[in-house]
Amino acid sequence: MAPRVSCFLLAILFSASCEVIASLDQTCTEKEANKTYNCENLGLREIPDTLPNTTESLEFGFNFLPTIQNTTFSRLINLIFLDLTRCQINWVHEDTFQSHHQLNTIVLTGNPLIFMAETSFNGPKSLKHLFLIQTGISNLDFIPVHNLENLESLHLGSNHISSIKFPENFPTQNLKVLDFQNNAIHYLSREDIKVLRQATNLSLNFNGNDIKGIEPGAFHSKIFQSLNFGGAFNLSVILNGLRNSTTQSLWLGTFEDIDDQELTSAMLEGLCEVSVESINLQKHHFSGLSSTTFRCFTQLRELDLTATHLQELPSGIEGMNSLKKLVLNVNIFDQLCQINAASFPSLTDLYIRGNMRKLDLGAGCLEKLENLQKLDLSHSDIEASDCCNLQLKNLLHLQYLNLSHNSPLGLQNQAFEECPQLERLDLAFTHLRVNAPQSPFQNLRLLQVLNLSHCLLDTSNQHLLAGLPNLRHLNLQGNRFPDGSIPKANLLQTVGSLEVLILSFCDLLSIDQQAFHSLGKLSHVDLSQNSLPGNSIDALSHLKGIYLNLAANSIQVIPPRLLPILSQQSTINLSHNPLECTCSNVRFIMWYKENLHKLEGSEETTCASPPSLRGVKLSDVKLSCGMTAVGIFFLIVFLFLFTILLIFSVKYLLRKKYQHI
Numbered sequence: 001m002a003p004r005v006s007c008f009l010l011a012i013l014f015s016a017s018c019e020v021i022a023s024l025d026q027t028c029t030e031k032e033a034n035k036t037y038n039c040e041n042l043g044l045r046e047i048p049d050t051l052p053n054t055t056e057s058l059e060f061g062f063n064f065l066p067t068i069q070n071t072t073f074s075r076l077i078n079l080i081f082l083d084l085t086r087c088q089i090n091w092v093h094e095d096t097f098q099s100h101h102q103l104n105t106i107v108l109t110g111n112p113l114i115f116m117a118e119t120s121f122n123g124p125k126s127l128k129h130l131f132l133i134q135t136g137i138s139n140l141d142f143i144p145v146h147n148l149e150n151l152e153s154l155h156l157g158s159n160h161i162s163s164i165k166f167p168e169n170f171p172t173q174n175l176k177v178l179d180f181q182n183n184a185i186h187y188l189s190r191e192d193i194k195v196l197r198q199a200t201n202l203s204l205n206f207n208g209n210d211i212k213g214i215e216p217g218a219f220h221s222k223i224f225q226s227l228n229f230g231g232a233f234n235l236s237v238i239l240n241g242l243r244n245s246t247t248q249s250l251w252l253g254t255f256e257d258i259d260d261q262e263l264t265s266a267m268l269e270g271l272c273e274v275s276v277e278s279i280n281l282q283k284h285h286f287s288g289l290s291s292t293t294f295r296c297f298t299q300l301r302e303l304d305l306t307a308t309h310l311q312e313l314p315s316g317i318e319g320m321n322s323l324k325k326l327v328l329n330v331n332i333f334d335q336l337c338q339i340n341a342a343s344f345p346s347l348t349d350l351y352i353r354g355n356m357r358k359l360d361l362g363a364g365c366l367e368k369l370e371n372l373q374k375l376d377l378s379h380s381d382i383e384a385s386d387c388c389n390l391q392l393k394n395l396l397h398l399q400y401l402n403l404s405h406n407s408p409l410g411l412q413n414q415a416f417e418e419c420p421q422l423e424r425l426d427l428a429f430t431h432l433r434v435n436a437p438q439s440p441f442q443n444l445r446l447l448q449v450l451n452l453s454h455c456l457l458d459t460s461n462q463h464l465l466a467g468l469p470n471l472r473h474l475n476l477q478g479n480r481f482p483d484g485s486i487p488k489a490n491l492l493q494t495v496g497s498l499e500v501l502i503l504s505f506c507d508l509l510s511i512d513q514q515a516f517h518s519l520g521k522l523s524h525v526d527l528s529q530n531s532l533p534g535n536s537i538d539a540l541s542h543l544k545g546i547y548l549n550l551a552a553n554s555i556q557v558i559p560p561r562l563l564p565i566l567s568q569q570s571t572i573n574l575s576h577n578p579l580e581c582t583c584s585n586v587r588f589i590m591w592y593k594e595n596l597h598k599l600e601g602s603e604e605t606t607c608a609s610p611p612s613l614r615g616v617k618l619s620d621v622k623l624s625c626g627m628t629a630v631g632i633f634f635l636i637v638f639l640f641l642f643t644i645l646l647i648f649s650v651k652y653l654l655r656k657k658y659q660h661i
């Protein structure tokens with residue numbers, strides 16, 4: 001019994017090793033001929049011979065290379081980008097990249113590194129990006145400093161680093177990004193930061209480190225592009241530590257799973273001595289919120305208070321005249337006036353997306369924001385029976401308005417009269433009740449993009465889109481037309497400047513031949529996901545060089561007279577239609593094969609009938625319609641014999657007739 005069991009085990013082992021060998025045969029995928037290859041997760045133990053010497057970019061992650069040395073990649077001397085994520089690399093030997101002069105990026109993420117030779121990175125003339133994420137590094141001395149003079153980004157996230165003290169000779173002069181996310185750094189000393197003095201415009205990331213102390217003056221007169229102290233437990237430690245420093249942006253947000261302290265005005269005190277343009281405080285709780293909380297925020301140009309549990313912003317905030325961009329997403333306002341917008345008179349961008357309660361727009365809550373250009377109120381459960389002139393009063397410079405994903409809005413005539421400069425208006429997924437015979441969008445002379453997808457519009461209102469002389473992009477996806485048909489006289493007649501028209505998912509059954517007649521500038525028409533038959537193509541006869549999507553309709557046959565209309569377009573998608581591959585459609589199928597370069601989605605463009613050809617790609621169909629060669633041969637023989645017979649019988653008859661003469 002025992003030998004049998006072991007035989008059986010042996011067989012399993014053997015077949016398992018067979019599988020490994022078999023997977024060795026799997027080939028890398030070519031992404032760009034002779035240059036870019038992906039060999040990820042193929043169980044490889046070496047660089048396959050199939051890769052050309054000219055390879056420049058190689059994704060080789062999830063293979064098995066416990067040691068790498070000068071022979072490992074020696075053939076691929078043109079490498080620029082090399083990704084070796086999770087290859088179980090323990091040892092990086094001397095001069096591994098000695099002949100790779102062009103190498104610019106090395107990714108060693110997720111390798112349990114035990115040893116790196118002093119000359120590991122010798123060779124590349126300009127190594128710029130080095131990823132040592134999750135490599136078990138606990139000390140920066142581990143990183144060989146040779147040949148890193150041109151390094152621009154060093155990624156050291158998710159290691160066990162507790163001190164950011166680089167060796168004194170570490171070349172930092174070109175560093176732009178230094179990422180220490182999720183390490184064990186608790187203290188930053190003057191010495192630590194001093195090593196970085198040569199790096200200008202540095203983005204320094206300490207996200208997910210619990211920093212408990214910063215030596216006073218450590219950041220004194222240092223200048224950064226960005227600083228990230230996300231997830232810090234005590235913000236006053238950070239802000240006090242940053243005194244006298246300058247940074248473009250400061251990320252101080254926190255995360256759900258961190259039990260940090262509520263923010264008080266005292267904790268934010270240190271900010272008064274930091275020069276900063278943009279701050280993110282996402283997910284913090286404020287305690288005792290009052291106008292003094294923001295005392296040290298006066299120099300800011302951007303403030304992000306996403307998900308900070310705000311029910312209101314206190315009135316009487318003073319001095320925030322520089323603020324241009326305010327993000328208040330995912331808070332719990334009941335009414336728009338609760339943000340006390342007048343405290344931020346210079347705002348150009350305001351985001352109140354995803355409010356957690358039904359947001360009442362009130363009346364004129366933003367009227368002091370004369371410079372507002374961008375307003376995002378999407379996903380905020382806004383409902384209004386008569387929108388939007390009272391609500392958006394005095395927003396004379398508004399260019400972008402997003403009211404998508406809200407509750408029903410009633411729109412009267414000229415509903416956006418207060419925002420005459422609108423260029424982009426997004427009302428997608430908001431049920432619109434147009435209470436006027438005329439257009440709610442009248443007089444939006446600069447409007448270019450209008451998203452009315454899934455708005456449950458009354459599309460029979462022919463004036464709905466009147467007064468939009470510059471509209472270029474119109475999305476009507478998911479709206480229905482009466483009887484599933486776009487008639488000759490329809491709401492599109494007034495928007496002759498349209499370039500992009502989206503009518504997908506509109507349950508269309510037919511389109512009148514003249515329906516798009518006034519739309520001469522179209523360059524992109526999406527009619528996909530409807531139930532249109534082949535003859536709907538007639539409606540496009542006046543258009544040339546457009547992108548046309550007819551995917552997922554009910555097209556069975558395209559009559560020959562419509563083929564010239566398709567020929568004159570640039571790209572056509574006919575995938576997922578129930579196409580007939582019979583002789584009644586043979587002209588179209590021939591046309592299709594000759595025009596494959598114009599067709600996209602040809603993998604999914606297949607026959608639906610006859611049953612014998614169901615699922616076959618249209619480009620692979622071979623139809624023999626009309627006569628075969630054999631048939632033609634017999635026909636000729638038959639005609640030949642018939643002629644001979646005729647001649648003989650005529651001769652015979654004539655002879656018989658004149659026999660008696």
Ligand SMILES: *[C@@H]1O[C@H](CO)[C@@H](O)[C@H](O)[C@H]1NC(C)=O
Nearest residue numbers: 032033034035052053054055
């Ligand atoms: C790729 O290399 C082969 C052999 O050197 C060459 O024939 C082919 O033209 C190259 N292809 C491209 C796109 O460079």
Ligand SMILES: *[C@@H]1O[C@H](CO)[C@@H](O)[C@H](O)[C@H]1NC(C)=O
Nearest residue numbers: 069070071074094095098099
């Ligand atoms: C790799 O290094 C060894 C020992 O230093 C050397 O003998 C060998 O020539 C090198 N191989 C290549 C391809 O340079």
Ligand SMILES: *[C@@H]1O[C@H](CO)[C@@H](O)[C@H](O)[C@H]1NC(C)=O
Nearest residue numbers: 051052053054074075076077
């Ligand atoms: C690729 O490089 C190797 C080693 O440098 C060389 O022996 C081989 O001939 C090269 N192959 C081609 C196709 O150039």
Ligand SMILES: *[C@@H]1O[C@H](CO)[C@@H](O)[C@H](O)[C@H]1NC(C)=O
Nearest residue numbers: 176200201202203224225226
């Ligand atoms: C600083 O870096 C940012 C992005 O990292 C870049 O946009 C900006 O131009 C740089 N500024 C200077 C002065 O180099």
Ligand SMILES: *[C@@H]1O[C@H](CO)[C@@H](O)[C@H](O)[C@H]1NC(C)=O
Nearest residue numbers: 216217218220221243244273
């Ligand atoms: C900040 O700079 C001022 C003036 O340069 C100096 O008096 C003060 O000591 C500095 N504070 C810190 C914490 O470095």
Ligand SMILES: *[C@@H]1O[C@H](CO)[C@@H](O)[C@H](O)[C@H]1NC(C)=O
Nearest residue numbers: 233234235236237238240261
């Ligand atoms: C936070 O840090 C400050 C010093 O910057 C300290 O005074 C305060 O007690 C700390 N708070 C807690 C709860 O540790």
Ligand SMILES: *[C@@H]1O[C@H](CO)[C@@H](O)[C@H](O)[C@H]1NC(C)=O
Nearest residue numbers: 353378379402404405424426
């Ligand atoms: C409007 O907001 C929604 C959801 O927040 C977003 O998906 C959409 O892209 C925005 N529209 C525009 C035109 O940016």
Ligand SMILES: *[C@@H]1O[C@H](CO)[C@@H](O)[C@H](O)[C@H]1NC(C)=O
Nearest residue numbers: 404426428449450451473475
């Ligand atoms: C509405 O359409 C515009 C333009 O195509 C697009 O940028 C935006 O994301 C769309 N909105 C939604 C909610 O999908």
Ligand SMILES: *[C@@H]1O[C@H](CO)[C@@H](O)[C@H](O)[C@H]1NC(C)=O
Nearest residue numbers: 528549551552573575600601
């Ligand atoms: C063809 O159109 C369908 C439906 O819009 C889309 O899903 C598909 O990606 C398109 N095909 C290509 C190749 O773009």
